[in-house]
Amino acid sequence: MAGERETAKAASGTDDQQQQAFIQGTSQGVLPRLLGSTRLFIGIAVAGLIIAAVTTLVYGFLLVFRTIWHVVNEYGLEMDGAKALSVEFVELTDLFLVGTVLYIVALGLYELFVDAGIPVPAWLHVDNLDDLKSKLVGVIIVLLGVNFLVAVVDWEGGEDIIWFGGAIGLVILALSVSTYLTSLQKD
Numbered sequence: 001m002a003g004e005r006e007t008a009k010a011a012s013g014t015d016d017q018q019q020q021a022f023i024q025g026t027s028q029g030v031l032p033r034l035l036g037s038t039r040l041f042i043g044i045a046v047a048g049l050i051i052a053a054v055t056t057l058v059y060g061f062l063l064v065f066r067t068i069w070h071v072v073n074e075y076g077l078e079m080d081g082a083k084a085l086s087v088e089f090v091e092l093t094d095l096f097l098v099g100t101v102l103y104i105v106a107l108g109l110y111e112l113f114v115d116a117g118i119p120v121p122a123w124l125h126v127d128n129l130d131d132l133k134s135k136l137v138g139v140i141i142v143l144l145g146v147n148f149l150v151a152v153v154d155w156e157g158g159e160d161i162i163w164f165g166g167a168i169g170l171v172i173l174a175l176s177v178s179t180y181l182t183s184l185q186k187d
Helices: 002-028 030-075 079-113 129-154 160-186
Strands: none
Touching: 030 079, 079 129, 129 160
C-alpha cells in the first residue's frame, strides 16, 4: 500500500511537472510567437493604404494637367481663367492632402506594428497610436482649412458661409482640444 501511494505521488508529481513544462514551453514557445506574428496582418492595411495613397496622388497629378488643358481651352489667357485655375488647384490640393493622410497613416501603422526602425524624418516618427492620431489630426485640420478656402472662393454671398466656417471651426477646436488633452496625459 505504501508503494502504491509513492507511485501515485510520483505520477502526480510527473503530471504537475509536465503541466508546468507545457505552460513554460507555451509562454516561451509557439503560442506567443504565433500571437506576436499576427501583428504582421497590419501589413495588409498598410499595403491597402499605400495603394490608395499612390492612386490618389497619381490621379491628382494627372488632374493637374487635365485642369490646365481644360482652363486654357475654355478661357484662354484671361483673368477668368486664372480664377478658375486657382479654384481648381485649391481643390486639387485637397486631393493631394487626402493622399498624404493615407500615406502618413500607412507609415505610422507600419512603424508601430511591423518595424519601428524604418527610416523616416523625425517629424514623421511614431512611438504610439497617440502620436499617429496627433499627426493625423494635424493633417485633417489643414484639410478642413483647404475645404473652407474652396468654399470661400466659390462663395456667391449669403450667410451660409458663416455657418460652414463656424462648423469647421468647432471641429478644429474639438480636434485641437482632444490632441492637447492626450498630450497632457503623456506627461
